[in-house]
Structure formats: C-alpha cells, structure tokens
Amino acid sequence: MKSKIILIVGVVVLLLAAVGGTWFFMKSSAPVPMPTGAEGEMMAAASPALKAPEYYSLSPSFVVNLQNERGMRFLMIEIELMSRRDDTFNRVEQYEPRIRNDILLFLSKLDREAIATVEQRQKIQEEAMAVINGVLIAESGKGGVDAVYFTKFVVQ
Known part of the structure; x- marks a missing residue:
C-alpha cells in the first residue's frame, strides 16, 4: 500500500x-x-520592412569585341539584375532595347587590362548598374536596380 x-x-x-x-x-x-x-x-x-529581392535576367548574353587587341578577343557576359522595388522590372522590360544598347556601348569600350582583376570587374558591375539606372531615370523618372550580377564572364 x-x-x-x-x-x-x-x-x-x-x-x-x-x-x-x-x-x-x-x-x-x-x-x-x-x-x-x-x-x-x-x-x-x-523601420520599413525590406521587400525580398527579385531578379531579372538580361538575356541573351552580351558579347563584345575587346579593344586594342592584336588578335580578335571577345568578352561574353550574362547579367542578372536585383531589385527590392515592385515596379522596377516592368520598367526594365519596357526599356530593355535601350538598356541593352547602352550596356553594349559601355562594354565595347573595355580592353583586356580593364577586366584583369576582381576589383576592376566589380567596378564594371557598378558602372553597368549606373548605365541601367540612368536609362530608367531618363525614361521613367526613377531608377530601381539595386545590384548587377555577372553570372557568366568569359574572355576568349
């Protein structure tokens, strides 16, 4: 018990x-x-809540001739854009022909020395973002691309 x-x-x-x-x-x-x-x-x-990033691919790849080369050299770059704003990629799609044109003109000025180091490639990313936001500002009054990523970078 x-x-x-x-x-x-x-x-x-x-x-x-x-x-x-x-x-x-x-x-x-x-x-x-x-x-x-x-x-x-x-x-x-x-403290506004950050929107999740969205990505947009500028495809097909950009292919340009490198300047001041003895032989024929090509640069191929695939570019992805990132934004945290709602309407950015609608505007990118609307103005994509001009964006592609301005990026091609920018990239065609490069030579092999301008892309030799990681720091130089990061500078090219920043300049490409400035080109894209410049087109968006000129056409719609506001930018919106927060980052440019090179998902392929080939020199041949």
Whole structure:
C-alpha cells in the first residue's frame, strides 16, 4: 500500500514538472504584442520592412569585341539584375532595347587590362548598374536596380 502511494506521488510530481516545463517554454516564445495607434505608426515609419529581392535576367548574353587587341578577343557576359522595388522590372522590360544598347556601348569600350582583376570587374558591375539606372531615370523618372550580377564572364 505504501509503495502505491509513493508511485502515485511520483507520477503526480512528474506530471506537474512536465506541465510547468511546457508552460515555461511556451511563455518565453510567446509573440510580443505589437504597439498600436500612434506608437505603432511611428515605429513602422522608422523601420520599413525590406521587400525580398527579385531578379531579372538580361538575356541573351552580351558579347563584345575587346579593344586594342592584336588578335580578335571577345568578352561574353550574362547579367542578372536585383531589385527590392515592385515596379522596377516592368520598367526594365519596357526599356530593355535601350538598356541593352547602352550596356553594349559601355562594354565595347573595355580592353583586356580593364577586366584583369576582381576589383576592376566589380567596378564594371557598378558602372553597368549606373548605365541601367540612368536609362530608367531618363525614361521613367526613377531608377530601381539595386545590384548587377555577372553570372557568366568569359574572355576568349
């Protein structure tokens, strides 16, 4: 009889420990209530949520002759664009012929020395982004491309 009471007390203590542990862990992971009213509006204005990045491929690849070469040298680049704004890629698609033209003119001025190092290629990425945003600003009044990525970079 005494062993049954000890067994029952042990089960009750174990059950209370399980309930208490569950409550402790659930309480600490409960969501923090968001402020409402003017306080919530001020916080939302101070820290706007970043939109997930979207990507756009300028395909087909860009192929240009490199300047000042003894033999015929070609540069082939595939370009991907990244933006966090909603309407950017609609405008890129609308003005893509002019964007491709201006990028081709920009890339055709390059020579082998201008693309030799990683730092120079990163500078070319920045300049390509400036070319693209320049077209978008000229045509629609606002840019929107946040980054330019070279997904292929081949010199032959």
